[in-house]
Amino acid sequence: MATLVPVTLEPKQITEDLRGIYRGALHFDTLTRGLYSTDGSPFQITPLAVAVPEDADDVAALVRYCAEHNFPIIPRGGGTGVAGESLGPAVILDLSVKLRRIGVITADTVTTEPGVTCAALNAELAKHGRRFAPDPASANTCTVGGMVATNASGGNAFRYGYTRDHVIGLDVVLDNGTTATVSRDPKGSVPERLEQITQATEELLNANRAAIAQHRPRTPFNRCGYLLHDILTPEGPDLAKLLVGSEGTLAVTTAATLRTIPLPGGKCLTLLGFPTLDAAVRAGIDLRHFEPVACDLLDRRLLSITRRNTGEGIGPIPPVVGAALLVTFEGDTEREATERAFGAIETLRNRHLLRTLAEPTCTPEGIARVRGLRESAVGGMYGFTHGARPVAFVEDVGVPVESLPAYLAGVQDVLKRHELTASFLIHALTGQVHTRPLIDLENQTDRAKLWPAAEAIHALALSLWGTVSTQHGTGIARTPWVERQYGPVYPVFRELKRIFDPKNLLNPGKIVGPDPSREAWPLRERISVSASPNGAAPRSEQGAAPVGPTLNGDAPTPTLLVWRDSTPATEVAKCTGCGDCRTASPTRRMCPVFRVTGDEAASPRAKANLLRVLTDPTAATPEEVQDVAALCVNCKMCREECDARVNIPKLMLETKAAQHAEHGLSRADWVLARAEGFAALGSNFAPVINGLLARPGARWFMEKLLGISRHRRLPAFALRNFFRRARGAGLSRKGTRSQESGISKFPFSRDAERSVRVAYFVDVFAAYNDPLIAEATVRVLQHNGIEVYVPPRQIGCGMAALAVGDLETARENAVRNVRVFADLIREGYRVVCSEPTAALMLSQDYPDLLDDPDTASVAANTVELTTFLAELHSAGRLRTDFQPLDLTLGHHVPCHVKALRTPPAGPGLLSLIPGLRVRTIDVGCSGMAGTWGLKSANRATSLAAGKPVFAELNRPGLLFGSTECSACRLQLQDGTGKRTLHPVEYLAYAYGLLPEIGEKLRKPLDDMVSE
């Protein structure tokens, strides 16, 4: 086989050559290449270049060009492979961005492009009552192209098999750029190159028939190497089947025609507890007679995480339970599925079963609850903040089911010998054992254990006639064992590769022919990077320069933010590269920008890789770094949803701050960072400024000069800002009784007032644009007998400045506000914010800016308004003397409410109002992200990101919107034209405190200024 000669690319020449031939993007810069240097595996290789083709023609053109110039190519989907299949020193073809069209859906087939995710495909098929059967755990993010290339399967493989069992035909690009369709029912003429390949393959397989049949693992659940045993048919070789699982080493898929199956009539899940792992394994073997669809075994370690996270309805898992089986049954009806489940339980009860931990359940909520348990267990393994984490390198072994007990005993011995512990997730029906030893990849001693442990575990599997790869892929991780697994068939693999790819340019080194000049396992580099290579250390008010802790004794590196129990380096190291943050699931929030663009650079994973690239500060220009960092809008949703809890938003704030410290702010960012100053000014000259903002000429000028979109509907400035009103009402004097302020018309309890005192943090929007929100806040609080004080010396929270990296301004604001509010807290006040972003800033971001007890005290005593009111309600102290409101609202839950980690309280409070019907909208980010969406450069992306929320609010019958966040309110009003208020405004109106809110509801959106 041809060996690869090291390749050097001439970007200029290549770009020139491809002009007019190839339309997609091509990246040669170090930064973009770095973003593609990892996947879900523990490996890292920087590619030569990254291409994002527009369509199949582009793929063909590029492959042809690369073939002519001997450039290796690696197709890539979601990059979720855990074996390093899509990594290498080659031109990466990212097919996940543009090739995302789903084509014809017939009664039992679908044709789709390769970049469509499994989940997106199934969402579409569900509309036709159908599904694509293989259900990998990564379904939300893995692509059809990746599934075909890795012959993906899921927990249901026992019943539905692998991807290769459902592929009818493939459109492919062959090694020399020839396009062809491979299927058992070919139509039209066959290109010459395909004819050659077909003939040579047939001869090869015929000549080696006996060896191929003899040297198969004895487990039917195997995906290692090329699967050749059933390729020859009377009509010739089934090339489509052969290409499935070939990991991009034989051809590039540009479309796949897949068989679909009906959605199940009924599905039932149950969770069964056993005293030991061994008992659970044996029960799993017995369960096969009851034809379950899937059966996942959770070991003691996974269960212990589950014990911590056990949700409602399942109850605590007793310590005597040493392992559990999560079993799924399907049937034509729910009854049939349930009967199967009960039948199985009845039989197991006498033999192995300790107890039923979750009774069979068919309801969507019940299924979600039981499944959530597995997810929280597996995900929880990655949530360790420091040190050893589960690493996938021997996680794909499968053995004949009868050998499972022997294999598990052997693996435990190996682990003991290497002083390792591990978690086991076992597909008990198919003999697949996902063993993930806990390894600290930053620790040299731990790293040295990987290869010998893999050697021993894989040797054990092969000695039991098992396979080193049942599900995930051969890739870099397992190619070194393919020859040992297949013996005399290995030369057949090599010959097959030569037939398809004589120049060895398609994903070279995978499955066959690992490059001997390269490390077999290019483990990810250890990170000893500062996120702020150019940064200066921040100083808290006390003057201490907070310096992050270091890894492995590396010298402390200065950071601009305060890193207490973590460092940028540990955060980067925590990212497994799993790609879960590329999800577009409607039940998740991360990542609003990635969802719209589909660009790897926008994914949270890429942000961790950005920091990897920046270990060499000269590797990227400030503009390149800024371009990637700007794709994070600080919604904080990935921090909440990523299993490994990687604090990507903080990494990006650190990066932006370092950029700003070194290179200053752009004009638009400079203006946005000073939004409060401009708002105060605007409010002083409200009539003039509001008039100006409505003029197209002024709008145009603002866009050109400041980059703020002229098409955005902007909030008008208030004629009298809230601080003035508060002064006038006596709210800026401590101890002012609500009646003295003249605001409350209702009697209040003096006892209650004495016990709860609120220092109101007024955000910029409520202060200068919409003081009615602030007024509603004060009145609702006072109506409930609470003393409200509006400290006059407070200033804006500084989030706008922090979000663009202007740490100086953000820190100045923090210092001032902490000084104001810490004293009040000492006097017994709680800080209440009607703006969730402000609550987040005070409670979570200030401690990242300042490292002192006062800041910690402010953080601990700050609460978002609706949460505070919900607390009052739970304590039986919220008045419910509401007048009925005959309204139907859609309430959007903002990201920053979720990031506060308290249950969203808005909808519950609104539903206390008689006659008011509220529909909770929790389908994603509104897309505005503070002031980010105001920029003309971001407007289109911002509105696209908000579409799912708009669609919900646009449902017929929903008259108005509601949300706590002012940026979301702007966006919802812009995106739907529906009046959207803060929930406290509805409460104030229903209490009869602010009749002007009724007028606001009746008015068109003319208090917003537009062109």
Ligand SMILES: Cc1cc2nc3c(=O)[nH]c(=O)nc-3n(C[C@H](O)[C@H](O)[C@H](O)COP(=O)(O)OP(=O)(O)OC[C@H]3O[C@@H](n4cnc5c(N)ncnc54)[C@H](O)[C@@H]3O)c2cc1C
């Ligand atoms: C948390 C987690 C859970 C997982 N669970 C499962 C599971 O249950 N079952 C399972 O099977 N896998 C699982 N995987 C592994 C992985 O998700 C699958 O292998 C998946 O099929 C890879 O799809 P992808 O789009 O991410 O492909 P990538 O990782 O991008 O690529 C995988 C391989 O496919 C090739 N490839 C991609 N697109 C094409 C194309 N169009 N033409 C030719 N070759 C192509 C690449 O070159 C590479 O060799 C899991 C991974 C993670 C991180």
Ligand code: SF4
């Ligand atoms: S940021 Fe989290 S979800 Fe994204 S790849 Fe890293 S570990 Fe996975």
Ligand code: SF4
């Ligand atoms: S914080 Fe939000 S915008 Fe930033 S990377 Fe995470 S999910 Fe994306």
